[in-house]
Amino acid sequence: MTTENILTTAEISAIREIYRHFPQKSAACIEGLKIIQRQRRWVSDEAIRGLAEILEMSPAAIDSVATYYSLIFRRPVGRNVILLCNSVSCWIMGCDQIAACVKKQLAVDYGETTTDDRYTLLTIPCLGTCDHAPAMIINEDLHRDLTAENIGPILQQYQ
């Protein structure tokens, strides 16, 4: 299967446009992964192979970057992705209780997607906003100072 059969013309053009700005094609790896994810919500093995071909890298090298970078999803996700911080400050400030509220309201556990495909719940390491713990990201929005009371209205903002 060729790159043209794996990635869309728009994805290929966008990736080529990005790597023109870097001294080496491989430096565009993360941006390439983001372009693919923006179109598809997640990055499949097949898409990794397509990107590898464009950037002249091995699929394994791209996969290791994608696996390391917690904002690249290697499995299908829902329309909205909740990334709840579970590092030490958030843990001290009660992220477990926040997680329990989210899990109960959405009827999912970590790593799961709601049956209506609306949310996927994942964890993420420290978001760098420990003075406002507990914290989470939904899609690209940062939510801080989470409480059992404000978590429900926050979730309702996302369709």
Ligand code: FES
């Ligand atoms: S530990 Fe959660 S934001 Fe730093």
